[in-house]
Structure formats: C-alpha cells, structure tokens
Amino acid sequence: MTIEVHNLAVSRGGIPIFADVSFALSQGDALLVKGPNGSGKTTLLRALSGLIAPDTGTISIEQEESVFASHLDAIKSALTVQQNLNFWSKIYGRPLDQAVLTPFDLDPLLDRYGSDLSAGQKRRLGLARVAISGAKNWLLDEPTNSLDQKITRALEALIQNHRKNGGIVVVSSHQKIDLPQAKTLDLSAFKPSVERNTDPFLEGAF
Amino acid sequence: MTIEVHNLAVSRGGIPIFADVSFALSQGDALLVKGPNGSGKTTLLRALSGLIAPDTGTISIEQEESVFASHLDAIKSALTVQQNLNFWSKIYGRPLDQAVLTPFDLDPLLDRYGSDLSAGQKRRLGLARVAISGAKNWLLDEPTNSLDQKITRALEALIQNHRKNGGIVVVSSHQKIDLPQAKTLDLSAFKPSVERNTDPFLEGAF
Amino acid sequence: MASIWQYANPAKFMATTARFMGPLWVLSIATLATGLIWGFFFTPDDFKQGSTVKIIYLHVPSAMMAINAWIMMLVASLIWLIRRHHVSALAAKAAAPIGVTFTLIAMATGAVWGKPMWGTYWAWDPRLTSFMILLIFYFGYIALWEALEDKDLAADLTSILCMVGSVFALLSRYAVQFWSQGLHQGTSIPLVTGERQVDDVFFIPLLFAMGGFILLFITLLLLRTRTAIRLRRIQALKAKET
Amino acid sequence: MYGLDKYAPDVLLAYALGMALLAAIILGSVIQSKRAKKRLEDLE
Amino acid sequence: MWAIIQRDISLAFAQGGGLLLTVAFFLILVVFVPFGIGPAPTLLSKIAPGMLWIGALLATLLSLDRIFQLDFEDGTLDALATAPIPLTGLVTAKALAHWITTGLPLTLAALPLGFLLFLPNGQYMWLFLSLLIGTPALSFIGTFGAALTLSIKRGGLLLSLLVLPLFVPTLLFGVQAIIHPDHTIMLALLAVISLLSAAVLPFVTALALRAGLR
Amino acid sequence: MWAIIQRDISLAFAQGGGLLLTVAFFLILVVFVPFGIGPAPTLLSKIAPGMLWIGALLATLLSLDRIFQLDFEDGTLDALATAPIPLTGLVTAKALAHWITTGLPLTLAALPLGFLLFLPNGQYMWLFLSLLIGTPALSFIGTFGAALTLSIKRGGLLLSLLVLPLFVPTLLFGVQAIIHPDHTIMLALLAVISLLSAAVLPFVTALALRAGLR
Numbered sequence A, B: 001m002t003i004e005v006h007n008l009a010v011s012r013g014g015i016p017i018f019a020d021v022s023f024a025l026s027q028g029d030a031l032l033v034k035g036p037n038g039s040g041k042t043t044l045l046r047a048l049s050g051l052i053a054p055d056t057g058t059i060s061i062e063q064e065e066s067v068f069a070s071h072l073d074a075i076k077s078a079l080t081v082q083q084n085l086n087f088w089s090k091i092y093g094r095p096l097d098q099a100v101l102t103p104f105d106l107d108p109l110l111d112r113y114g115s116d117l118s119a120g121q122k123r124r125l126g127l128a129r130v131a132i133s134g135a136k137n138w139l140l141d142e143p144t145n146s147l148d149q150k151i152t153r154a155l156e157a158l159i160q161n162h163r164k165n166g167g168i169v170v171v172s173s174h175q176k177i178d179l180p181q182a183k184t185l186d187l188s189a190f191k192p193s194v195e196r197n198t199d200p201f202l203e204g205a206f
Numbered sequence C: 001m002a003s004i005w006q007y008a009n010p011a012k013f014m015a016t017t018a019r020f021m022g023p024l025w026v027l028s029i030a031t032l033a034t035g036l037i038w039g040f041f042f043t044p045d046d047f048k049q050g051s052t053v054k055i056i057y058l059h060v061p062s063a064m065m066a067i068n069a070w071i072m073m074l075v076a077s078l079i080w081l082i083r084r085h086h087v088s089a090l091a092a093k094a095a096a097p098i099g100v101t102f103t104l105i106a107m108a109t110g111a112v113w114g115k116p117m118w119g120t121y122w123a124w125d126p127r128l129t130s131f132m133i134l135l136i137f138y139f140g141y142i143a144l145w146e147a148l149e150d151k152d153l154a155a156d157l158t159s160i161l162c163m164v165g166s167v168f169a170l171l172s173r174y175a176v177q178f179w180s181q182g183l184h185q186g187t188s189i190p191l192v193t194g195e196r197q198v199d200d201v202f203f204i205p206l207l208f209a210m211g212g213f214i215l216l217f218i219t220l221l222l223l224r225t226r227t228a229i230r231l232r233r234i235q236a237l238k239a240k241e242t
Numbered sequence D: 001m002y003g004l005d006k007y008a009p010d011v012l013l014a015y016a017l018g019m020a021l022l023a024a025i026i027l028g029s030v031i032q033s034k035r036a037k038k039r040l041e042d043l044e
Numbered sequence E, F: 001m002w003a004i005i006q007r008d009i010s011l012a013f014a015q016g017g018g019l020l021l022t023v024a025f026f027l028i029l030v031v032f033v034p035f036g037i038g039p040a041p042t043l044l045s046k047i048a049p050g051m052l053w054i055g056a057l058l059a060t061l062l063s064l065d066r067i068f069q070l071d072f073e074d075g076t077l078d079a080l081a082t083a084p085i086p087l088t089g090l091v092t093a094k095a096l097a098h099w100i101t102t103g104l105p106l107t108l109a110a111l112p113l114g115f116l117l118f119l120p121n122g123q124y125m126w127l128f129l130s131l132l133i134g135t136p137a138l139s140f141i142g143t144f145g146a147a148l149t150l151s152i153k154r155g156g157l158l159l160s161l162l163v164l165p166l167f168v169p170t171l172l173f174g175v176q177a178i179i180h181p182d183h184t185i186m187l188a189l190l191a192v193i194s195l196l197s198a199a200v201l202p203f204v205t206a207l208a209l210r211a212g213l214r
C-alpha cells in the first residue's frame, strides 16, 4: 500500500517537463509538490493517476485505490449538489456518509444546481468526491484554490485524519497548507537537461 | 474618476446575496473584498462591471474605463499566446507594450497554444489582458489563484504602480495579498435579513 | 543484426532515403511519361469510342493507386499502433494527400469519360459511389490530423480512425450493391487468371502507366514523409528552446 | 492545331485535368519539402 | 455502469438536456422537406422512407457531441476514467444511454412523422423495425466518433464529418429494409451491423478515449 | 469591430476551425440524399434545388453554436461585453464573420454539388444567386438564436429548434427563386428578408446577449 516513483520523466506534447523524479511514500505519508507555474505539478499528478504515460521511469501505485482531484471539479451543472453527490457515491460504490460531507459545509447547498455555485462552493463539492471515494491515495491538485479560511482548515483536518487511518496524500499547492511532517518535492529542481532529450526527432543530424 | 456604491443590494436567481453595501473609492485607492465562499464577492465584481443589474441601490463607475478579470481567463485555446495578446490589444486599441508583459513572464510562452498552458500560465495570460486594456478601474476576482510566489509579487508591484498612476483597484481574495493602505470590505457582514426580501412574490399575504 | 525496423529511426530513415530520391524521381517520371505519351500519341483509336478510349491510361492507374494508397495508410497505421515507430505514423499522414489527388484524378477522368459513354458526368453507380465514400474518408482522416495539435495523439487517433474506417468502407462497398445496379464495367484485367480481354497495343502502355503511377506514389510518399520528419524536427527544436 | 485536333475533346479535357492534378501534387510536395528544408537549416 | 446510464438519462431529461430536443429536431427536419421540394403527395411518399432515415440520422448526429464533451469539459471524464470501473464498461454505458435517450425516442417518433410524408401504409411496420434495429449501430458508431474528437473544442462539425461515412452501411440497409421486397434479409444484415458495432467498437472507443485524456 | 471579424476568420481557418468542415458537411449531406432515396437521376433532379437549400441550411445550423459559445465559455465574451465597443457592433461583426466563413463558402460549394443531384442545367445561375442573397439572412437569424441560447451548455439542439422556424421564409423564397418561372421577383423578396434581418436583428441580438451574460 505504497506509492513508489523511480526516475520518472514525463513530457507533454513532445516537450519534456521534468525528469529523474523519484520518491517513495508509505502509509500515512504526505507529499507536498511545489514549484513555479509550469514546472509540472499537474503533470505529475496526472501521471500518478494513470492519465499520462511516463516517457521513462516507473510508477508503482494501486490505480484502483487512487482518486485525483484536478483543477476542474467534475460537477454537472444541470444536477443539484445532492444529485452530484449521489452519482459519485454510486460510481465508487460507497454510501453517502454524512460525516464525510460536514467538513465542506454542503448541507445548505444540497438543492442548488451545479451551475449556480460560486467558485469556492464548486471546489468544495469537488473535494467532497475525494472524501466519498474511499480511496487510499488522494491526489489533490491545488485543492485550496478559492477555498475560504474555514474550509481550508477543515480540509487540513480531513487530510490529517485520512493519514491517521493509513491513507497517502499528494498535494500540489502554491499556498500555505498545513501538512504536518509532509515530505516536499520541489519540481523546479528537476528540469530535464537539454541533452537527455528523448525525442527521436532530435537524434542524429539530417 | 471615482467609484461610488450606495446601498447596493444584488440577488442571483432570485436569492438575495448581499444588501446595503456602500463604499467610495477615489484615485489611487484599492479595495480588498473578503468574505467566505458564496458571500458574493464575484457577484459584487460582476455588478461593478455592469454584467449584473442591482436590485436596489446605485453604482457610479465609468464603465468604459473598467476591466474585469473573472475566474475564467478569456483565452482562446486554438490561438497562441501571442495571438491572444494581439487580439486584445486590438480590441482595446492599445499597443502591445513589452513593459506590460514582463511582470507575467510570458515571453517564453508566446508560441504556445492557449490549450497547452498550465493553470497558472493561463491566469498570467488572463491578467496580462488587464494590463493591456489601459483601463483605470481594475476589477480582479481572486487574481492570485494558481499563481506562484514570484508572479504574485510581480502582480502586487503592478497593482501598486497602477495605483500610483491614479488607477483604482478592486480585488477579491481568500489569500494574503499585499495591498498597502487598501480599504477592506468583508461581505459576510452584509447578508440581507430575510425581512428585506425584494422578491415581489413574497410581499403581502395571499 | 540489422532489422528492417532500424529505418524507423528518423535520422537513419533520412540518411537512407536521401540516396534514393534522385534515381526514384528519374525512374518514376520516365516510366509515367512513357506510359502516358505512348498511350496518348501512339495507340490506335477504338473502333467504337474513337480516341476517347485513351482516357484509360490516366483513369485506371489512378483508380488503382487511390485504393492502394489507403491500404498503405492502413498498414502504416497498424505499425504505429503496435510498434510505435514515428516514421510510420508520418508516412501514413504523408500518403493521404496523394491518395486524395489520385482519387480526384480517377473521378475527374471518369466523369469526363462518362459523358460520351453513359450520357452523364456522374451516376450513382456502386463503384463510383464507393469512390465518393473513399474521398470522404480521406477528407475526414486529413481533417482529424489537422485538428489535433499534439502530434502523437493525432497519430494515435488517426490510426484508429483508419482501422475502423477501412472496415466500414468494405461494408459500404458491399452494401451499395443492393442499392444500385451498376453502369460501370467490371475488371477486365484479371491478373490472377491471366485471361485478359485487352489487346497488347493498349495493354503494354497501360502497364507502363500503372508502373509510373506506382513509382510516382512511392517517390511522393518518401518525399512527403521526409518533409513531415523535418517539420517534426523543427517543432522539437523549437520546443527545446523554451 | 498542334496535331491535337484529331482527338476528341473528352480526351483532351481528361488529360488536362489529370495532368493539372498530377502537377499540383508533385509541385505541392516539392515546394513543401523545399520550405521545410530551408526552415530546418535556418534553425540548426 | 448502471449508475452512469441512469445519470445520463436523468441529465437528458434535465434542463438543457437533449431528449425532447432531438425528437423536435427530427420533427422540424421532416417538416422542412415539403417546404424544400414541394407538397405533392406522390413525390413525398416516394422519398419518405429515405427522408425519415436521413432525418433520424441527422438528429442522432446533432446529439453526438454531448456524449463525452460535457463530461470532459467539467472534469467528470477524468474522474470516471480514474475511478475503479473499466473504460470499456464506461464506453458501453455511454453508448447505451445515448441509444435510450436518442435512438429509441426517434424510432417512436418516426411513426407519426411518416404521416406527414405520406409513407405508404404497408411500410410502417418495416420503418419501425428497421429503425429499432439500426439505431443502436448509430449510437455505438457515434460514441466512437465522439471519443475521437474529444480533445477538440466544439468538434461537432469534425465529428459529423468523421462519423457520417461510417453511417453509410447502416443507412443503406436501413432504407432497403423498408423498401426491398425481401425485408427480413435486409433486417438481418442491419442487425449484423448493429451487433458488430456493439461488440467490437467499445474496445476501440476505449483506446481512443484513453489517448484523448492524455 | 474589424479586429473581431479578422480574428473570427483566422479562428475559422485555425486548428479545429469550422470553415472547411462546414463545406465538407454540406458535401456529405448531399451525398446522403441518393443513399436514402435511391440513385435514379429523374427523381434526384426533381428534388435537387430543395435538397441543396436544405443542405446549406443544415450546414449553417451546425456552425451556429460556435458563434458565441466558445467565447462565452472561456470568458472572452464577458471581456468583450465590458470592453469599450458597442454590443450591437460586436453582434454585427460576429454575424458578418459567420457569413464570410459559412454562407459564402456554402454558396460556392453548392455549384459542383449540383452535379451530384443532377440539377437541371438552367438552374445553376439561380441556385448561386439565391444562395448568395439568402445566406446572409441565415447568418443574422442564426446569430440571434445563438445569443438566445448562450447560457445553455451544449445548447446546440435547442438553438436549432429555435432557429429553424425562423429560417422557413428564407428557405421558401430561396427555393422559389430557383424553380419559379419569375426568378427575379423571388430574388427580390429574398433580398428584402436578408436586408431586414441585417438591419434589425443586431439590436435585438444585443439585447438578448446582454441578458444572457447576467
């Protein structure tokens, strides 16, 4: 029940984003991914969740036990908050536990349509999906964007609790987020050197 | 060249969001709009930019001299960064001043397509439009979301400079943003009481 | 051990093909010119059709190669999907515009031929209809390549389209038989049995024209693949700069 | 004229169309190739 | 999987959902035909089977880009693709839901619309059967096309261009099943196409989807 | 305003842009007609003018949701609406750009497509003129419909539904201008529709747009 990444290199649209990234996380660990815009935080999280294939290197992670919360919130605007929650609880085959929702203060919003939510309310609904999924590995891409102070605190507590129960959390963020004893990965240190380009069209001369 | 808001009340989809908001801003002022999720920060900014009509109260602002940067970034994914910039410079009838772009570090990205930008890169391009517009009133909705530390500092400096030149800035944010001598408006204090509902269907008894 | 897959490396491919391009050009133009000039100037007129019959030297080879270009694209697509050789994907991409041109030549010459023979430029005959469908498939394939910015993704998706499209093209070919009786004549050059109904005077220049079209296809294919490889390298170099 | 008048107009039209299309693909491919080569040389 | 079908159906009924619109579009198309080619009943009844099939096909076409695009844009597709359900299952569920919300209503709507075009009396049953058997093929082929054009914004037109040639055999056999004297053979051939599409295409579609999400 | 037209045209040519696709879609529609109603030339040539007009109309329809929707979704429309240009000007620019990238190419494409449906020889000129004069009305009406359905995600189908009835007069006069013995009167009526749409609709459209952005 661990995540192990070894010498990972990933590129997007032929552009190498980072290379030689390695880390290992075991039960209860948290990893805070940092780095300036465009350094590949989102890319790393997508690779971990299996949406992007690595160029080289290996990722060992239980795909079935992972959930990814991207910049988008996976909300259907034509469904109410309640209906959105019900759908995900069915997809993950897990009951809609009230305790899982309270941190995000969704109760007053249950009958509102997805399209009518404010930016932060959307984010809260998006994060509720993560809590519902019951997955062991949480991959959260800038989860605190648009969240107000109170909910940010609640999210930190939820993460802390998840780690206590043996979960693993990978979080990318530009903002202060309180993850006790978290490992840190600064992606700005892993810019691939121009020499180790894997693009076959740069090999040799024509 | 001022913004004056008097007893403003706005509702969305029939739900009153805030009421009795008043403030006045003159040249060089900044207003930091705070408040928990759903308290109406975005709603206020949209009202200021003329996209939502107020229920009651008045807004006095020079519409032509205002620019609004919303949660979305107004980027065409099928155009390159350069083309996006050119388009806006033509719309606002202002030359593409290099000085305006440097704070957002867009130079290395000029040939990239809008669809291939990272979240923070999109945001940077979106904010560059504000700088290009040459408008006096900047209405910025959570501008620092997804921005890394360096660019956040640059944005703060840009805002400071804009104020020095007599501009007015209204910023909503959940995050720390450094706006010297800014006024603050906490929208959580302006929740409309149930009694002063403006919906005509609640008047009288049937 | 030298394997044929080594040519899937772009640099190797460029180096190897560079040596063939000159001779291939000469050979293909010469063969094509021989076939067409011979056919046009030095064959007798048909007793029924008069000189109109000479359209055959353009029509038949281009029709044949229009189909073969698609088959070649299918093979290259499968190679890309299975072995992920970039050159293969680019070769498939390079073949499409050639295929379109050959299809258009077959249809244009056929249309001109149809007027005196059938009294109409166009008829919804099964074979002509199949060519119309083929043309639309070519357009769709090219449009999909153009619409996608990420070239590896484009290679994947166009290859899948080519695969599925081939199956449905065959199905359509079969289905149109039920829908329309043909005007167009059947094949009169059964290569397998060798019993042909065409005289040598017509047949030998036709063979040259066919050979010319085949060679021209190969030459253009290599040239366009080389161009595509160069463009990819330009893209990669630009990406490296940023 | 040029000895072509003994040919039916159909053949002439067909050959004109065919040749034009062939020329288009050949010239198009060659020009694209030249351009790509030049751009690559400028870059390298 | 069942949850996805259920959700897609309730979305189709919800605000801005496509169900009634698809049928309405079919209706309008059929109504347009007499405007375009004149009101003569003999002419109309001659082209009725073909026009009804073409109408159903175009109405289907317009609904295709909804299959994945909305889910893609709001991030739902990312979440579903990483959820513990097989991608092929997801694709099949999507195609089935599309058929239930498009193919089936169109089949039912075609019968009253037959009147407007003076469809010959004996052909109603065959029209119904051929649409019932043929439209599943359209849904599965359409889902494939939608997956191909996933990452293209507003790819609706390109989608149409890619999918229409794939619809040709279905259309041909579908119309033949109505007008050919030997209806049943044509229906059987139509069924073969539908079954083949349903059995094979989901795997290819899953491949395309996986690539498009990259 | 000119900047908007220019940008829209270059977007139409850019990746995933609609120009060639619209024409291709028109081609396919026309090709589908014989598949549906059979290959007989006499029948086809009888319905050719109507079918070509219906085809052009449907191809226009499919391109309508691009007019505002993309700009709306990525926030460009918010920004344009608050930029210092009048909304009516924006709307007119959008409609003109749409005609240049849709109506005009369709008009040109219709001529060769006439062959495929065996359009009678004398009608080519009238087909060209009637499309040239009639398609601007489609663009202005379509822009209006697009503004109305702005805030509905993937509102393409609803848009079609709203717009199609509005297209009826254009279609009727358009076809009459080809087949009616007195072509010029019909063309004049068609021109009246186009001019009226261009003169009046932008104001209404601007109103609808303003409401949709709220």
Ligand code: HEM
Pocket: C056, C059, C060, C063, C064, C106, C107, C108, C109, C110, C111, C112, C113, C114, C115, C117, C118, C121, C122, C127, C128, C131, C184, C185, C186, C187, C188, C189
């Ligand atoms: C636009 C219309 C036409 C199209 C798309 C078309 C297409 C084709 C195709 C696909 C072939 C098969 C080539 C092969 O066997 O590999 C072919 C062969 C041939 N076509 Fe056409 N054709 C058209 C019109 C005509 C017309 C009007 C004539 C003259 C009457 C004609 C005469 C022939 C002949 C003689 C062959 C050679 C058949 C053989 O010996 O194998 N075609 N055409």
Ligand SMILES: Nc1ncnc2c1ncn2[C@@H]1O[C@H](COP(=O)(O)OP(=O)(O)OP(=O)(O)O)[C@@H](O)[C@H]1O
Pocket: A112, A115, A116, A117, A118, A119, A120, A121, A146, B012, B013, B014, B015, B017, B035, B036, B037, B038, B039, B040, B041, B042, B043, B044
């Ligand atoms: N169209 C609508 N119909 C009904 N309610 C709406 C609509 N749009 C927004 N709301 C509600 O209005 C309230 C204010 O939304 P607004 O977007 O202004 O909040 P905000 O302060 O910007 O919040 P955040 O910090 O999350 O961005 C929210 O409670 C939201 O649910």
Ligand SMILES: Nc1ncnc2c1ncn2[C@@H]1O[C@H](COP(=O)(O)OP(=O)(O)OP(=O)(O)O)[C@@H](O)[C@H]1O
Pocket: A012, A013, A014, A015, A017, A035, A036, A037, A038, A039, A040, A041, A042, A043, A044, B112, B115, B116, B117, B118, B119, B120, B121, B146, C150
């Ligand atoms: N499809 C693509 N084609 C080419 N480049 C891409 C593509 N997608 C992303 N990129 C580039 O990859 C880099 C990494 O993007 P990524 O989204 O991982 O950054 P990030 O670290 O998450 O940044 P942010 O903090 O802004 O969210 C960026 O420079 C981006 O421009």
Ligand SMILES: [Mg+2]
Pocket: A041, A042, A043, A141, B118, B119, B120
């Ligand atoms: Mg990111």
Ligand SMILES: [Mg+2]
Pocket: A118, A119, A120, B041, B042, B043, B141
């Ligand atoms: Mg907000």
